[in-house]
Every structure is written in structure tokens, then in C-alpha cells.
Amino acid sequence: MSSLLVRPQQPDAQGKVLEVTPESAGWSHVGFRLHRLAAGQRIAADTGEREHCLVLLAGRANVTSGDERWEAIGARMDVFEPVPPYAVYLPPGVDYHVEALTPLELAVCSAPGQGNQAARLIVPDQINRSTRGSGSNTRHIHDVLPESEPADGLLVVEVYTPAGNWSSYPPHKHDTDDLPHESMLEETYYHRLNPAQGFAFQRVYTDDRSLDETLTVEDGCVVMVPRGYHPVAAAHGYDLYYLNVMAGPRRVWTFRNDPEHAWMVEG
Numbered sequence: 001m002s003s004l005l006v007r008p009q010q011p012d013a014q015g016k017v018l019e020v021t022p023e024s025a026g027w028s029h030v031g032f033r034l035h036r037l038a039a040g041q042r043i044a045a046d047t048g049e050r051e052h053c054l055v056l057l058a059g060r061a062n063v064t065s066g067d068e069r070w071e072a073i074g075a076r077m078d079v080f081e082p083v084p085p086y087a088v089y090l091p092p093g094v095d096y097h098v099e100a101l102t103p104l105e106l107a108v109c110s111a112p113g114q115g116n117q118a119a120r121l122i123v124p125d126q127i128n129r130s131t132r133g134s135g136s137n138t139r140h141i142h143d144v145l146p147e148s149e150p151a152d153g154l155l156v157v158e159v160y161t162p163a164g165n166w167s168s169y170p171p172h173k174h175d176t177d178d179l180p181h182e183s184m185l186e187e188t189y190y191h192r193l194n195p196a197q198g199f200a201f202q203r204v205y206t207d208d209r210s211l212d213e214t215l216t217v218e219d220g221c222v223v224m225v226p227r228g229y230h231p232v233a234a235a236h237g238y239d240l241y242y243l244n245v246m247a248g249p250r251r252v253w254t255f256r257n258d259p260e261h262a263w264m265v266e267g
Helices: none
Strands: 016-020 031-038 043-047 050-058 060-067 068-073 087-088 095-100 102-114 120-122 128-132 139-145 156-161 175-178 182-184 186-194 200-205 211-220 223-226 232-233 239-249
Touching: 016 223, 031 095, 031 186, 050 095, 050 139, 050 239, 060 087, 068 087, 087 139, 095 102, 102 156, 102 239, 186 211, 200 223, 232 239
Parallel strands: none
Antiparallel strands: 016 031, 031 102, 043 095, 050 087, 050 102, 060 068, 060 095, 087 120, 128 139, 139 156, 156 239, 175 182, 186 223, 186 239, 200 211, 200 232
């Protein structure tokens, strides 16, 4: 089994079905956790030394943290509904509680934080929607927590790739601290497929091929990208969704295309 592929497990007492930590990934920044909660189920946690972005992928919930309370938030009942999600940004050093009002799919994204930002609600109208690429390279973007919005280190984005299309393509990487040419960002991909029995492929590889893995991705899997290029392909008949979480020493997303394939986007 690939060391870069994390498969979902049966929910634990708090509905957690998968988790990536810096310790389990062997890196320094990105954390990702996925909860699937039944209506009425509650979870309680704290952010510790890390900033968090709670993304309500599907379902509605009450979220509280300190004196803040956001009631009945949630924009969609299925991740493939074409509307952006609700999300909650939390700084380090706070407790939080989530109460599911419906079946809830909750992503918990985290990175080291300095406490420079206050807790806040992110609503669908604040999330920029765009389309990248053309033809069989078309995909649709929801910028949940982009560079233009305040955070210490986290970057969070949703991507919808239509069936049969490519995404994160041409292959690009962001594993070298060489601004303004390239930034160093670790990344996770949380994948969902529609219909759920489908599959996709993701390749993670470096220029020297010291890392070169092609992964078969099924519904609910996470792919870890510690370094290298990381293109994705959705199989015919199956739409692909993924949630990207990125973080690194500097909160800048600057990537370099694989020189062998950069001709596709060069003038």
C-alpha cells in the first residue's frame, strides 16, 4: 500500500474516519481530520497551538467557540451540490464544540498558528468561485481560505473536476522555498467521487523520480503530497471533488509547472 494514501476507517466515538497529522505524515505543517456525524451528535476539542479551519462539507451544525456561537450553519446536504460551503476559522488556543443538526461531514484543517487572527464565520457569499483550464482540463474552484483572506498559515480550497477531465494539470509543484519563483507548501487532497463507487488517479513524482507513485483514489481517500508534482485524473462517468489543505513556512502559493509539460500553458 502507498505511504501517501490514507483510506477512511469506521467512525470512532467522535465520528472521526481519518486523520493526517504532521507526525503521521512526516512533515511540519498540515493537519487534516474528517468527521462523519449523525444528527444530534456532538464533538468537543481545542485548537492547541494550531489554527483551524472547520469546513462543513455537507450538512448543518451549531458551532461554538468561547463567546462565539454560529447557529444552523451549512449550505448544502451533499458535497456535490454546486454551492460553496460554510466554514469557521479558529485561532490557536481556543476550545470549540460542534453539534450536528443533520448528518454532517466535517473537515478539520489545521496548521501551526501565531494567534494573529480572530475567530470568524466564512459564509458562501464570501467564497470566490472560478473556473480554470479548458476542454478536458476544465475544473471549478471554491476558494474557502485563500491568500487574500486572513490566516497565519492555512490555505484551503475546493476543486470540482468533471468526469473524464484532468486537474492539478499541467503537473505542478510547490516544494522549494525559492520566492518569487516557487513556495514550499505541504498539501493534502481529500477526494470524493460521484457516483461513490467510482475512482480517480493521482500521480505524485519528483524531477529525479526519487518519489514516483501513481495512486488509485476511491471515495473518501486522502492523498498526501509532501513534495513533487501531483496531477489528478477523473475516470469517465465519475465526477471528482477534492478539498486541498496547504501550509508551509510562508503563506504564499507560488508553483512551478513540470518543464516537460509546461508547453501546454505557455504562449
